[in-house]
Amino acid sequence: MSEEIIIAGFGGQGVLSMGKILAYSGIMQDQEVSWMPSYGPEMRGGTANVTVILSDERISSPYLKVFDTAIILNQQSMDKFENTVKPNGILLYDPNGITHHPTRTDIEIYQIEGAKLAAEMGNKKIFNMIVLGAFLKIKPIVKLENVLEGLKKSLSERYHHLIPLNKEAITKGMNHIKKKSKEKTSMPS
Amino acid sequence: MSELKLMKGNEALAEAAIRAGVDAYFGYPITPQSEVIEYLMTERPELRTGMVVLQAESEVAAINMVYGAASTGKKVMTSSSSPGISLKQEGISYMAGAELPAVIVNVVRGGPGLGTIQPSQADYFQSVKGGGHGDYKLYVLAPASVQEMSDFVTDAFDIAFKYRAPVLILSDGLIGQMMEKVVLKDQVERISDKDLIKMNGYWATTGKKDRERNIITSLDLQSEKMEARVHRLQKKYVKMELEDLRYETIDCEDADYLIVAYGSSARISQKAVELARKKGIKVGLLRPITLFPFPKKQLFDLANQVKGILSVELNAGQMVEDVKLAVEHKVPVEHFGRTGGIIHTPEEVLEALEQKIINHGHFRHHKTRESSIL
Missing domain, CATH: 3.40.50.970 (Thiamin diphosphate (ThDP)-binding fold, Pyr/PP domains)
Known part of the structure; x- marks a missing residue:
């Protein structure tokens, strides 16, 4: 198993930490992982993205041109990364703030209203966990219990009381994902 | 522990x-x-x-x-x-x-x-x-x-x-x-x-x-x-x-072409080797772990086996000089690398290998013969 993912959005949306939790979850199930962030001037108020790879074997390049899955959280990232999804790959996005929706027909496209759901839950910071839940619904590459273990590892102890809220957000994401592209394969249940 | x-x-x-x-x-x-x-x-x-x-x-x-x-x-x-x-x-x-x-x-x-x-x-x-x-x-x-x-x-x-x-x-x-x-x-x-x-x-x-x-x-x-x-x-x-020389070879046993790369470029090039092999091109990777000492003898020996070598570095061509010295013109040696903070993708590395070494090799030999006739 190998999954090559790009997560892209605004700095401050929790893009990098979502990637980190995913990577930690991979470690919890004995996988090789890499987390390669964009860094530098584009982080300040602009876009942030991270390439996360989970694999059963040694990972060669941590830096990639094409991805199995793109998780896209703003318009700039949509413009930049829609075409980097491999044919038959997955594009998951939050429609909030998206003016030009993805148009490709050779990939599977899903929507998750992460920002809206997070606002409903009364905590905007939980946004990235809702999106992560949606992704794990489509591609259950890591088990929920390992995500929670990963959270425990990546959060300092004073935030451990927030783990149940994170779990709730992940479940919410799993339950609210919508498929946008034409039905090619049946949605995993 | x-x-x-x-x-x-x-x-x-x-x-x-x-x-x-x-x-x-x-x-x-x-x-x-x-x-x-x-x-x-x-x-x-x-x-x-x-x-x-x-x-x-x-x-x-x-x-x-x-x-x-x-x-x-x-x-x-x-x-x-x-x-x-x-x-x-x-x-x-x-x-x-x-x-x-x-x-x-x-x-x-x-x-x-x-x-x-x-x-x-x-x-x-x-x-x-x-x-x-x-x-x-x-x-x-x-x-x-x-x-x-x-x-x-x-x-x-x-x-x-x-x-x-x-x-x-x-x-x-x-x-x-x-x-x-x-x-x-x-x-x-x-x-x-x-x-x-x-x-x-x-x-x-x-x-x-x-x-x-x-x-x-x-x-x-x-x-x-x-x-x-x-x-x-x-x-x-x-x-x-x-x-205390250190290096690593990946997929070199049957390689027709060789990439030499260290550090981050070696990781990217390893993926390029995987992509090449999927296309049926036998490429190997030599990764110097120490840059001094440099694996001169290993390169000299590999040059007897491969048809060409690409030195992949995130620069305008530096290690390629040491690769050339080591192989003593036995095979063509070229450089590929992005600069300015741009990181080359595995696909770009493979494309460069195909253009500069695999295809260009024949072309260049042909051209050299022509010019020597002139």
Whole structure:
């Protein structure tokens, strides 16, 4: 198993930490992982993205041109990364703030209203966990219990009381994902 | 018990320094290396092992603090990124001349000048061809993973003390900033003063009691003595080549073409090898782990087997010169690399291999024949 993912959005949306939790979850199930962030001037108020790879074997390049899955959280990232999804790959996005929706027909496209759901839950910071839940619904590459273990590892102890809220957000994401592209394969249940 | 963690390369290196029982770190922040000093300051190693961590007022001050502390026989290190390493070159040359063990880490960014904060491998020449003035070389380790950022700290100090010479860990912004799984080594205790005198008392300034005084200097105005010193240094470098060369080969057994790459470029090139093999092109990868010593003989031998070699580096073509020297024109050798902080993708590497080596090879031979007829 190998999954090559790009997560892209605004700095401050929790893009990098979502990637980190995913990577930690991979470690919890004995996988090789890499987390390669964009860094530098584009982080300040602009876009942030991270390439996360989970694999059963040694990972060669941590830096990639094409991805199995793109998780896209703003318009700039949509413009930049829609075409980097491999044919038959997955594009998951939050429609909030998206003016030009993805148009490709050779990939599977899903929507998750992460920002809206997070606002409903009364905590905007939980946004990235809702999106992560949606992704794990489509591609259950890591088990929920390992995500929670990963959270425990990546959060300092004073935030451990927030783990149940994170779990709730992940479940919410799993339950609210919508498929946008034409039905090619049946949605995993 | 060794410990498994998810860490940035810079953080793994800093944690490894504490665990390796390093006595002192002197540095100055610069992107993309700042996590090293940030991590050390946060971890407060003075409470864990008694290790000194100090932010100097400049890179020049930091390297001279390293010179001073290394003179006492202690384990000392510094780190910086390209512009800062340029500032340190005077101190590095003096340490090579004075035969002082120390570890210097360069998390390379794009240059020249202030350049960019994005990853680069444009400091290859500076690292292996001197950098500072005088007849000296650095033993240069090039980590290609977060695990190696951790492991190479111990390895670098072993070499530094084996040869009593400064050692360089040449990383880059990609390896420094990325996170991977890392197995951390167990804590090693810092060496006691008593053991230090036993080990390094014959040369270091450990406090003179019942022996001749030790003088640490790179200055020798008597030509014969200075020449003897230069010869002594050169002997070390020959010994390094014989005993401490490190490299890795991937898929070279049946390779028709070869990529040579180190550090982050080696990781990217390994993916290019996978893509090539999926297309039915037999490509292998030689990854120099030490840039000095350089795997000259291995390249010379591989040149008997492959039809062409591509040197992949995040620069405008530096290591390619050493590859060419090593293969002695037996096969075509070309360079490929992006600059300015742009990282080449595995697809770009494969495309370059196809254009510059696989297809271009036939074309060039044909052309050479034509022009020789003319």
